[in-house]
Amino acid sequence: MMDNQEARRIAVIEQSLAGKFNNRQAAQLLERSVRQILRLKQKAKKEGTSAVLHGNRGKQPHNALPEAKRAEILRLATTTLKDCNYLHMQEVLETEMKKAVSYSCLSRLLRSCSLGFTLSFLLSLRLSIAQQQHQSDVLKITRV
Numbered sequence: 001m002m003d004n005q006e007a008r009r010i011a012v013i014e015q016s017l018a019g020k021f022n023n024r025q026a027a028q029l030l031e032r033s034v035r036q037i038l039r040l041k042q043k044a045k046k047e048g049t050s051a052v053l054h055g056n057r058g059k060q061p062h063n064a065l066p067e068a069k070r071a072e073i074l075r076l077a078t079t080t081l082k083d084c085n086y087l088h089m090q091e092v093l094e095t096e097m098k099k100a101v102s103y104s105c106l107s108r109l110l111r112s113c114s115l116g117f118t119l120s121f122l123l124s125l126r127l128s129i130a131q132q133q134h135q136s137d138v139l140k141i142t143r144v
Helices: 004-018 023-030 034-047 067-078 086-095 103-112 119-143
Strands: none
Touching: 004 023, 004 034, 023 034, 067 086, 067 103, 086 103
């Protein structure tokens, strides 16, 4: 599936090949250099207009978490490590379970699966802290 930017790139290159745009106009429309337009046009002539799309399109990034490791981390996060915060969970996974995963990757994974702190939890935590502060302020006033 193409997004608007990719469809626009194909359309501009096709129109440029048809002679509706010169290379400078196509470069301005796509915010590329004239040299890049020439390269894209040459590639489109040789391999077809879909060849002007990015080469990594549709491929999984090389640094993506493998699905098996992802499933294992989610299983551990919902069972064994359910009472841990993100940082502690990351440390336990790395040291005790020999599963190397960065803190940012772990927190992104857990938040995307709604296993992180929810807004209602954070609001209730903030409310309880405010109540504790109020109670301590009341105690200070009554002692005086």
